[in-house]
Amino acid sequence: MSDDQKNTASGGKTRQRMLTFHILRYNPQDPDSKPRMQSYQLEEAEGMTLFLALSEIREHQDPTLQYDFVCRAGICGSCSMLINGRPGLACRTLTKELDADISLAPLPVFELIGDLSVNTGKWMRGMSERLETWVHAKEEEVNLSKAETRMDAELADKIYELDRCVECGSCVAACGTAQMRRDFVGAVGMNKVARFKLDPRDVRTDDDFYELVGDDSGVFGCMSLLGCHDICPKELPLQTQIAFLRRKMATIGC
Amino acid sequence: MSNETLIIQAGLSERPRKSRLPARLDLLQSMTGLFLALFMWGHMFFVASILLGKDAMWTITKFFEGYFFFGKAYPGLVSIVVAVVAVVFVLHAMLAVRKFPINYRQFSVYRAHAKSMRHGDTTMWMWQVYTGFLMFFLASAHLYQMMVWPQAIGPYGSGGRMWVDGLWPFYLTLLLLVEFHGGIGLYRLAVKWCWPNAGREFLKKLKWGITAFFLILGLATLGAYIKIGIENQDKYLNGEHYTPAWVQQAEESAR
Numbered sequence: 001m002s003d004d005q006k007n008t009a010s011g012g013k014t015r016q017r018m019l020t021f022h023i024l025r026y027n028p029q030d031p032d033s034k035p036r037m038q039s040y041q042l043e044e045a046e047g048m049t050l051f052l053a054l055s056e057i058r059e060h061q062d063p064t065l066q067y068d069f070v071c072r073a074g075i076c077g078s079c080s081m082l083i084n085g086r087p088g089l090a091c092r093t094l095t096k097e098l099d100a101d102i103s104l105a106p107l108p109v110f111e112l113i114g115d116l117s118v119n120t121g122k123w124m125r126g127m128s129e130r131l132e133t134w135v136h137a138k139e140e141e142v143n144l145s146k147a148e149t150r151m152d153a154e155l156a157d158k159i160y161e162l163d164r165c166v167e168c169g170s171c172v173a174a175c176g177t178a179q180m181r182r183d184f185v186g187a188v189g190m191n192k193v194a195r196f197k198l199d200p201r202d203v204r205t206d207d208d209f210y211e212l213v214g215d216d217s218g219v220f221g222c223m224s225l226l227g228c229h230d231i232c233p234k235e236l237p238l239q240t241q242i243a244f245l246r247r248k249m250a251t252i253g254c
Numbered sequence: 255m256s257n258e259t260l261i262i263q264a265g266l267s268e269r270p271r272k273s274r275l276p277a278r279l280d281l282l283q284s285m286t287g288l289f290l291a292l293f294m295w296g297h298m299f300f301v302a303s304i305l306l307g308k309d310a311m312w313t314i315t316k317f318f319e320g321y322f323f324f325g326k327a328y329p330g331l332v333s334i335v336v337a338v339v340a341v342v343f344v345l346h347a348m349l350a351v352r353k354f355p356i357n358y359r360q361f362s363v364y365r366a367h368a369k370s371m372r373h374g375d376t377t378m379w380m381w382q383v384y385t386g387f388l389m390f391f392l393a394s395a396h397l398y399q400m401m402v403w404p405q406a407i408g409p410y411g412s413g414g415r416m417w418v419d420g421l422w423p424f425y426l427t428l429l430l431l432v433e434f435h436g437g438i439g440l441y442r443l444a445v446k447w448c449w450p451n452a453g454r455e456f457l458k459k460l461k462w463g464i465t466a467f468f469l470i471l472g473l474a475t476l477g478a479y480i481k482i483g484i485e486n487q488d489k490y491l492n493g494e495h496y497t498p499a500w501v502q503q504a505e506e507s508a509r
Contacts, residue, residue: 176376230375
């Protein structure tokens with residue numbers, strides 16, 4: 001019988017497992033700080049997520065531990081980190097789905113703030129500015145008394161589906177290409193382009209989108225490793241979106 | 255110096271219009287890969303004709319040498335086909351090498367990433383790089399040999415090459431490299447362009463099935479050539495070419 005089983009199986013009242021967290025600690029602001037793994041032990045609670053576990057550790061064991069969170073419900077995308085080496089949202093990961101030994105590390109690629117906290121916002125802003133991820137509408141006189149042009153419900157659903165991206169950065173951290181080539185636009189960027197390509201209010205043509213992603217740091221740099229697709233916490237159809245964009249952009253180039 | 259050269263030198267070549275070349279290169283990489291993978295399927299069936307007997311392999315060989323069209327064998331025709339394949343091969347290698355890790359940082363960061371991700375498609379890409387890199391040398395050597403000595407292809411010639419010339423470890427290695435690289439490459443093409451629009455799990459199963467099939471066929475074929483090589487060492491060393499009995503009879507009666 002393993003220790004895990006011994007811990008969970010006891011007579012009468014169920015005893016919870018004792019979890020051991022191995023957390024990467026590093027403060028880039030402190031010249032004396034060196035990256036190291038620090039271990040914390042915590043008794044598992046019913047329905048415990050990694051976010052709850054981290055909050056417990058910070059509250060009762062180590063107030064210096066840095067990690068990000070806002071919504072606690074998988075909507076803001078702040079708490080993405082490497083969970084046992086794979087990117088995921090801490091607030092959406094239940095400890096019961098993991099072994100008792102859990103390793104946590106910050107997402108690679110993004111600027112490290114400290115411990116598990118990374119500046120995904122800075123990277124995402126850079127990506128948004130580069131790909132101009134906003135509706136490029138025709139310049140026309142604003143007429144507030146005129147009704148907006150209706151959008152087909154099916155199309156609106158399709159756009160909404162891609163708009164579910166929370167920019168958590170998991171797809172970038174899961175991408176082998178992004179690890180090697182820091183200028184690679186990543187699945188999040190290509191998904192954005194695919195989203196605005198669908199939008200009828202956006203006047204940009206495929207030629208315009210080619211200017212944004214038609215090179216080796218854009219869609220042609222993607223090696224179809226599909227770590228992004230498999231890891232996306234929002235389960236976005238990234239494989240099909242990237243393939244769709246690749247076909248469109250290849251057509252422009254030929 | 256042309257105006258265009260000056261603009262490129264100033265690092266402003268991509269303005270105001272981005273080059274269409276990356277799109278074409280990406281498509282060409284996929285197309286050359288597809289061509290080579292499909293060629294290797296055909297190639298495997300041709301060389302595996304030895305499993306049906308020496309006569310079958312002789313017939314296939316002579317078919318490509320134009321024997322049944324011109325009444326005489328022209329091994330030079332094989333050289334032409336090999337030259338075309340070699341050009342596509344070099345083109346594919348040139349395009350694919352753009353994706354390789356180009357320094358130790360890229361290599362080590364990818365390796366660490368693949369190890370921690372425990373993600374099949376990510377790990378398979380490393381194998382594609384390793385097998386592709388080795389094929390720069392092994393496939394080039396094979397293509398050169400076939401292009402320069404196409405007349406050496408035949409039951410005795412190919413068998414002797416395996417055993418008497420001791421090239422069977424070379425071909426065994428090449429077989430493994432081709433099957434793994436080609437299999438992963440075809441799978442990658444399907445997911446990259448999303449055609450056929452099938453599920454990844456199905457595509458992966460199909461990929462491993464195809465790889466296993468060609469590996470088994472390839473190993474059996476290699477074994478058959480080695481056996482013929484062992485049994486006909488003297489004939490190979492005497493420079494004798496295999497000729498089926500029915501051809502010998504026909505030639506004798508024609509005289």
